[in-house]
Amino acid sequence: MMLLVVFLIAAIYIFSGFGRLEDKRFLFGSLLMIFYIFLYYIFPVTTSGTSIYIGRLTQYLPVFSYGVILFGHSTLPSNKEKYVHWAGFLGLVFSILSHSTI
Template sequence: MMLLVVCLIAGIYLFSGFGRLEDRRFLYGSLLMLFYLVLYYFFPVIPSGASIYIGRLTQYLPIFSYGVILFGHAIPPSHKETYVHWAGFLGLVFSILSNFAM
C-alpha cells in the first residue's frame, strides 16, 4: 500500500506539470524514499508494546515528507519555500534513522 501511494505521489508530480525527471529535488527525494522503502520492506519495524501509532508513524511520516519535498514550492509564501523542502528531507532522514534504531 505504501509503495502504491509513493508511486501515485511521484506520478502526480510528474504528470501535473510541477516538475521534471531532471529536477534535483525529485531525484534526491525519490532516491531517499526508495532507500526508506527498501529498509521498510526488508527490515520491517516491529513496534514494542501494543502501540499501533508507532507503526502508523513509520508509514505516514515518510509519505508526508516525500510529498513536502515534491510539492513544497506550492505553499503560498514563496520566500520560505527552500526551508519547506529541507523539512521534508529531514523528515525522511529521521524516518530512516528511526528504522535503524528499532
C-alpha cells in the same frame, strides 16, 4: 499500501507539470524514499507492545515528508519556498535513522 501512495505522489508530480524528472529535489527525494522503502520492507518494524500508532507513524511520516519535498514549493508561494523542501528531507532522514535503530 505505502508503496502505492508513493508511486501515486510521484506520478502526480510528474504528470501535473509541477516538476521534471531531472529536478534535484525529485531525484534526491526519490532516492531517499526508495532507500526508506527498502529498509521498511527488508527490515520490518517490530514494536514491543500493542501500540498501532508507531506502525502508522513509520508509514505516514516518510510519505508526508516525500510530499513536502515534491510539493513544498507549490503550497507555500513566498520567498521562503526554497527552504520548505529541507523540512521534508529532514523528515525522511529522521525516518531512516529511527527505522535503522528500531
